Amino acid sequence: MKKRIRVVQQILQEKGLYDGAIDGIAGPITMRALASIDEVNSSDPKTRQITTFVQVEANKRGIDAGPVDGLWGPQTNAAFEELVYRIENGEPTPEWRPDEIEIQNPNQWPVQRTPEFREFYGERGTRQVMLDFPYPMRLSWDLRIQCRRTQCHENVYDSLGRVLQKVKEIYGENSIRELHLDQFGGCLNERPIRGGSAWSMHSWGIALDFDHRRNALHWGRDRAAFAHPDYNDWWKCWEEEGWISLGRKRNFDWMHVQAARLPE
Secondary structure, three states, X not given: OHHHHHHHHHHHHHOOOOOOOOOOOOOHHHHHXXXXXXXXXXXXOHHHHHHHHHHHHHHHOOOOOOOOOOOOOHHHHHHHHHHHHHHHHOOOOOOOOHHHOOOOOOOOOOEOOOHHHHHHHOOXXXXXXXXXXXXXXXXXXXXXXXXXXXXXXXXOHHHHHHHHHHHXXXXXXXXXXXXXXXXXXXXXXXOEOOOOOOEOHHHHOOEEEEOHHHOOOOOOOOOOHHHOXXXXXHHHHHHOOOOEEHHHHHOOOOOEEEOOEOOO
């Protein structure tokens, strides 16, 4: 919520309507400035007034926030993220073209579910080793539980270690926690894919999930947290090693990354 208020304060300041601190606190000065906006009803709760202003301002800038109703839903959230990007970068978010995302394959990961895949990784659940995380993880479904290591296939061990070490160097442990990059959803798990009969890449210990609450299976880039520009360096770390994000390539299951190529 504080991020939304800071953005609102910044825009109000640019309009000459607010001379207080950009502190993310909806105090009297902020609310008086909001009350000067025709579309904002000062008798509404604070959160609704703030949401209304975001919707109005996004729509004025050609960003479709949907109806101006003061209710924060997926469309308003997507419009807010676009609004923030434009404020920070002075231009719209680049058009997303997944087919143009070129991912090198320095480790020669095979295409999933091919004879080459079977030869490279062997039988499900075999050739597993323990990898120590370079920074502490938390179980995404129970954040009270800390994880310091995981099982993975021996063929991805070195690459996975390099990826996570680079993430630590780029983001640092504070930002890793703020961005939920430490919310670990597991690696080795012998099971079929959700809603299907084919075996998941987790069955070989070559796929990992992160932050499932904010990157739900069927969410696209309009809702998934990992689609936000804050995570560009995160994906660069993985893609430099040839790991594939289903979110980046197929626009679903943004929590999931795997050491196997997708069929063309």
